[in-house]
Amino acid sequence: MSSEQASLHVDIEHHKESFISKYIFSYDHKMIGKQYMITALIWALIGMGLSWVMRIQLAYPGQQIPIFETLLGRYAEGGILAPEYYIAMMTMHGTIMVFFVLTAGLVGTFGNFLIPLQIGARDMAFPLINMLSYWTFFLASVVMLLSFFVESGPAAAGWTAYPPLSALSSAIPGSGAGQSLWLLSIALFIVSSLFGSLNYIVTVLNLRTKGMTLGRMPLTVWAVFIAAILGLLAFPVLLAGAIMLLLDKHLATSFFIPAGLYVGDALLSYEGGSPILWQHIFWFFGHPEVYIVALPALGICSEVIATCARKPLFGYKAMIASLLAIAFLSFIVWGHHMFVSGMNPFLGSVFVLTTILIAVPSAVKVFNWLTTLWRGKIHYTPGMLFAMGLVSLFITGGLTGIFLGNAPIDIQLHDTYFVVAHFHFVMGAAALFGIFAGIYHWFPKMYGRMMSNMWGRIHFWLTFVGIYLIFFPMHFMGTTGVPRRYYAFTEFEYTMQYGGMNEFITIATLITGAAQVIFLVNFFGSMFFGKKAETNPWKAATLEWTTDDPMPGHGNWKGEIPTVYRGPHEYSTPDGKEDFILQTDSTGFGKMDKE
Amino acid sequence: MNMETIVKEKGKRTSVPILPPISGDGRGKGGWGGGMPPGRSHYSLPIHPAKFGLWLFIAASVMLFAAFTSAYIVRSSAGDWLQFGMPSVMWYGTGALILSSVAVHFALKSIKAGKIDLFKKAMLLTVALGGVFIAGQFLGWAQLRASGLYLDTNASSAFFYMLTVTHIVHLIGGIIALSLVTTKGLLGRYNENNCLGVELCATYWHFLDVLWVYLFIFIIIT
Numbered sequence: 001m002s003s004e005q006a007s008l009h010v011d012i013e014h015h016k017e018s019f020i021s022k023y024i025f026s027y028d029h030k031m032i033g034k035q036y037m038i039t040a041l042i043w044a045l046i047g048m049g050l051s052w053v054m055r056i057q058l059a060y061p062g063q064q065i066p067i068f069e070t071l072l073g074r075y076a077e078g079g080i081l082a083p084e085y086y087i088a089m090m091t092m093h094g095t096i097m098v099f100f101v102l103t104a105g106l107v108g109t110f111g112n113f114l115i116p117l118q119i120g121a122r123d124m125a126f127p128l129i130n131m132l133s134y135w136t137f138f139l140a141s142v143v144m145l146l147s148f149f150v151e152s153g154p155a156a157a158g159w160t161a162y163p164p165l166s167a168l169s170s171a172i173p174g175s176g177a178g179q180s181l182w183l184l185s186i187a188l189f190i191v192s193s194l195f196g197s198l199n200y201i202v203t204v205l206n207l208r209t210k211g212m213t214l215g216r217m218p219l220t221v222w223a224v225f226i227a228a229i230l231g232l233l234a235f236p237v238l239l240a241g242a243i244m245l246l247l248d249k250h251l252a253t254s255f256f257i258p259a260g261l262y263v264g265d266a267l268l269s270y271e272g273g274s275p276i277l278w279q280h281i282f283w284f285f286g287h288p289e290v291y292i293v294a295l296p297a298l299g300i301c302s303e304v305i306a307t308c309a310r311k312p313l314f315g316y317k318a319m320i321a322s323l324l325a326i327a328f329l330s331f332i333v334w335g336h337h338m339f340v341s342g343m344n345p346f347l348g349s350v351f352v353l354t355t356i357l358i359a360v361p362s363a364v365k366v367f368n369w370l371t372t373l374w375r376g377k378i379h380y381t382p383g384m385l386f387a388m389g390l391v392s393l394f395i396t397g398g399l400t401g402i403f404l405g406n407a408p409i410d411i412q413l414h415d416t417y418f419v420v421a422h423f424h425f426v427m428g429a430a431a432l433f434g435i436f437a438g439i440y441h442w443f444p445k446m447y448g449r450m451m452s453n454m455w456g457r458i459h460f461w462l463t464f465v466g467i468y469l470i471f472f473p474m475h476f477m478g479t480t481g482v483p484r485r486y487y488a489f490t491e492f493e494y495t496m497q498y499g500g501m502n503e504f505i506t507i508a509t510l511i512t513g514a515a516q517v518i519f520l521v522n523f524f525g526s527m528f529f530g531k532k533a534e535t536n537p538w539k540a541a542t543l544e545w546t547t548d549d550p551m552p553g554h555g556n557w558k559g560e561i562p563t564v565y566r567g568p569h570e571y572s573t574p575d576g577k578e579d580f581i582l583q584t585d586s587t588g589f590g591k592m593d594k595e
Numbered sequence: 596m597n598m599e600t601i602v603k604e605k606g607k608r609t610s611v612p613i614l615p616p617i618s619g620d621g622r623g624k625g626g627w628g629g630g631m632p633p634g635r636s637h638y639s640l641p642i643h644p645a646k647f648g649l650w651l652f653i654a655a656s657v658m659l660f661a662a663f664t665s666a667y668i669v670r671s672s673a674g675d676w677l678q679f680g681m682p683s684v685m686w687y688g689t690g691a692l693i694l695s696s697v698a699v700h701f702a703l704k705s706i707k708a709g710k711i712d713l714f715k716k717a718m719l720l721t722v723a724l725g726g727v728f729i730a731g732q733f734l735g736w737a738q739l740r741a742s743g744l745y746l747d748t749n750a751s752s753a754f755f756y757m758l759t760v761t762h763i764v765h766l767i768g769g770i771i772a773l774s775l776v777t778t779k780g781l782l783g784r785y786n787e788n789n790c791l792g793v794e795l796c797a798t799y800w801h802f803l804d805v806l807w808v809y810l811f812i813f814i815i816i817t
Contacts, residue, residue, distance in 0.1 A: 125644050198651050208638045236655045240662035252747035272675030
């Protein structure tokens with residue numbers, strides 16, 4: 001597989017493709033991106049459904065909810081969710097959202113869709129591997145979905161799969177077949193991610209069009225490129241952990257299971273393994289994973305803000321440098337997830353230092369977004385609203401990160417709702433807003449039609465206000481010590497006082513979740529009935545808006561690939577005819593330069 | 596990367612870049628932020644994309660084994676660690692693997708010099724030596740089992756089996772690739788201008804060799 005094959009595909013658009021080669025086993029990066037997007041949206045609905053189940057349980061513990069029995073069957077006999085399945089719903093919510101929604105919905109979707117279009121390439125460097133990447137991901141999805149239907153239920157050890165709970169098949173129902181399928185699915189996901197990363201890195205370094213220097217690449221491409229490097233180096237470490245955990249589960253090794261462990265009355269025969277070792281392996285992967293998700297969202301945010309504020313992105317170089325700094329630091333901060341694991345306090349203080357250092361590049365990004373918005377001619381498109389919403393969520397979640405990064409405070413707040421609030425703001429909601437911003441902004445290029453702006457704005461306000469109503473109160477619960485992952489808060493007086501707040505959060509969750517129907521109707525409706533899009537509806541300067549058709553075919557440009565003469569954000573330039581100059585505009589360059 | 600490298604590479608290359616040929620006088624004053632004249636047509640690395648992809652795959656594999664061996668160090672220092680010697684037959688296997696690496700290097704040299712016959716013989720030798728290594732690993736595991744060391748006997752044996760099996764899974768992938776390339780070579784599909792498959796195979800095989808030597812020394816000294 002090599003670039004000659006990519007060039008062969010250039011001709012494909014001229015002859016008719018079958019349904020299967022066009023929509024299913026497609027080699028076209030745009031179709032593969034859309035496949036990732038649709039799959040991620042389906043997973044998002046499932047993940048959201050699970051959060052509804054958890055929230056209803058937390059607000060109305062012990063009450064019979066007939067619909068639970070209808071939907072969940074034996075997980076909720078008599079309409080009351082069983083505790084061991086509450087924890088399974090929570091595990092699957094986290095796993096689905098982190099891997100199948102955010103990673104696939106950002107890196108898979110926008111990496112595939114945008115990289116070749118924005119750097120001026122016909123397709124990815126290895127289209128076949130790209131197709132395999134999606135279908136391996138699909139297989140991982142199927143395996144994860146199957147785990148809901150095994151007798152003992154899906155995995156229940158949290159998305160972090162800490163042993164011994166995840167390693168001992170007899171620990172709780174979910175530790176059996178569900179956990180094995182979970183590990184298998186994650187292993188497949190890792191392979192898929194490896195295929196994707198290979199492609200992104202080679203494509204960005206090898207297939208840029210004439211004039212597209214690294215210093216002229218849009219920030220979306222930079223962000224996905226760096227995220228791909230993180231994925232390439234971090235996911236194999238998780239694979240190593242998953243292999244060892246599978247061996248512990250099925251072949252009686254004791255990598256992670258300590259000696260002298262009892263299940264029921266029986267002493268287990270394991271010897272001397274270390275559960276903390278899993279935590280090191282998991283978080284060495286887990287923290288870069290946070291940025292595999294976050295960086296593409298931040299890249300999308302930068303592009304959309306520059307375009308819709310009609311200003312050059314403030315500090316383009318600083319934005320790239322901060323992406324690189326965040327990526328580098330992400331490999332040396334994993335210990336901040338383990339401050340309460342009995343870690344040497346000196347080592348802990350080193351992790352505090354590296355963690356707090358991340359605040360510097362993060363603040364660079366925030367100030368650059370704010371200074372880009374400052375005195376811009378802001379066009380409040382739905383994509384722009386979600387990008388600005390992302391900035392807000394990133395600040396809110398980032399500030400609580402400074403609290404949690406400090407070991408002395410973290411020891412108090414660890415495993416409380418404060419942590420839940422923190423990562424739902426900075427990773428969950430902010431990255432989700434990146435997906436929404438990206439979909440609203442590039443939908444015209446994906447489907448050649450416009451989404452409704454009015455419904456997009458309504459969707460934004462309901463979601464934005466909803467996110468704050470859901471997660472902000474959790475800070476208060478967390479600071480008073482309400483622990484996360486609990487089935488109900490009916491046993492202790494200090495947690496019972498939050499009954500009303502839990503009910504409030506649940507109602508906010510239900511309303512915000514229901515508001516996503518607006519998005520789905522807008523998305524699928526516009527796909528077929530939306531207003532036909534122009535080639536460049538947002539008057540953006542980057543290459544994807546220069547294609548011949550509003551919805552480019554395989555090969556992207558019908559004629560030659562355009563040459564690039566300038567950076568990606570030339571908005572409101574005084575000497576331009578309009579308030580933007582396309583990257584392909586050669587005005588001001590001599591004849592020699594053009595050739 | 597500069598003009599010369601591209602021209603030099605061109606002889607070796609079998610692929611044609613998708614984009615129009617190179618023109619322009621270089622990168623200008625650097626393009627941060629825009630406004631500079633365009634540089635080269637297309638910023639291909641001075642290495643074939645497939646080779647670069649392979650190196651990225653190797654980087655990912657290195658991370659996998661780095662994770663395994665770090666876990667090994669952490670676990671072995673925690674006590675309850677049974678010491679045992681490397682099965683003697685694995686020393687011979689290791690020798691065979693190192694020789695096969697030399698053979699594949701010789702095969703690549705031969706095909707690049709146009710000596711097709713030598714190339715075919717060296718490839719067959721490589722595959723055979725790879726087979727010897729695999730046989731050596733299986734015999735080594737049999738020796739261990741005969742002395743009562745199974746996967747679940749102790750953490751040290753668990754790590755030993757896990758490292759050697761994960762390595763051999765990678766190696767079986769390599770030997771399938773080698774066999775395909777050797778078959779194509781025997782059918783006369785390669786010559787001095789068209790030997791990308793051989794180059795990829797050789798690189799991956801050297802990696803497997805170096806990886807094994809690393810694991811071998813690592814296990815012996817810990």
